[in-house]
Amino acid sequence: MVDNHFIQMRGFHNLYDENGKCWGFQFCMRTKYYKGIWLSQFRTGNVIVDGVVYPKDTLIWNIQGMDYTAEEMYDRTDIYWQVNEIATVKVPKEGGLEQGYHTVEVEFGWVCNYNTAV
């Protein structure tokens, strides 16, 4: 089962490299839509934490265990991000986030065949 909120409590923590150096943080989310989407239909924007903007192009999206940039996802018409499947968003930030409460926002949307793609 997943958390009811689309940004998940589980999986929100700092990221460390093999030398133990903190290089960023991650959080998990589900699609917030009633149907799964092909990655090429997915549109992402910035992540905003406590009002600080982390630009779209610096983010890494991990879906089904594979890392993608926003640009790489545009071409993946073969990977289906299913409902209730968790994506992990990795955000580079040296030193990571401080322990405690944070306000996490993420900009995203999708193109579907109810309307012509733009």
Next chain:
Amino acid sequence: MRKVQEGKPKLGISVYSYCQVLGRCMTLEDVFKDMYDCGATHFELLTSHIENYPNPSPQWIDHYFWLCEKYKMQPAEMGHWAETHLRRGDRMSDEEVLFNLIRDFKLANLLGFKVLRTKITTVNLYCDPEPGWERIIEKALPYAEKYDVMMQNEVHSPTLLTRKHVFDYLEFIEKHKTKHFGINVDFGTFQNAWPEDIYSPEALKTLKQRGFGSEWSKPEDIKAVLPYSKACHAKFNYVDENFEERTIPYNDVLKIMIDHGWDGYLISEYEGPGRDDDAFLGEQMRRHHIMMRRMLGYC
């Protein structure tokens, strides 16, 4: 004149009704148990409920058939999408669209579905199809025949049953004399009331902005499409404690359907407020099935 034999529609439920609780506080088995408990014998699944779609594992397929058997549920309709714009830029080629359709036909065939809700790419809120749809559907027909499935386009509010494209679809079916393309009527098209005690002011404002609430199909409009329909979405928004749906003229619609001998799948699709509350949803589903059984004389 020989009287048309009264239809005996089969009662089903769309797993879509549970989409805000499935995977959060209910497993797929919980949903099957609930559908069985409501008295439904058939179900609709969206491709969105198939684990690892479009390549479910043998374990998932075994689990799926085990659920069907345990809860005595039969597959009725599989909802899928005929996507034509999976990439930026130009529309996909007919061959690419067809490839994906055939993939879903095979999957439907594997999972026991004979009816598909095929969402043709549309260009506006009224679901007018993207030009070229005939070409793709025409190419898909031999494969639909091979995998024994019927594609059904859904007429969904705010689209009316009298909209031109509905007649274009009927004309296409007649021209090709095919049993593999048809219409799913979503009862939302008959919705003629938006009671303020059911919808919040915000919800009403959004619905109005999206074109809902200004016009609706008349129950008799369904007659023209019934011969081309195997499954319909028995959409409902609120059934009260007297087992009356407050927004859609169910009595009139169901009476016309059975008087015309329609015996397809009536698939409950709850789309009212409170879908994220499993207890509320379960109660609505039971009220809806009691209402339909009473109207159809199944009690």
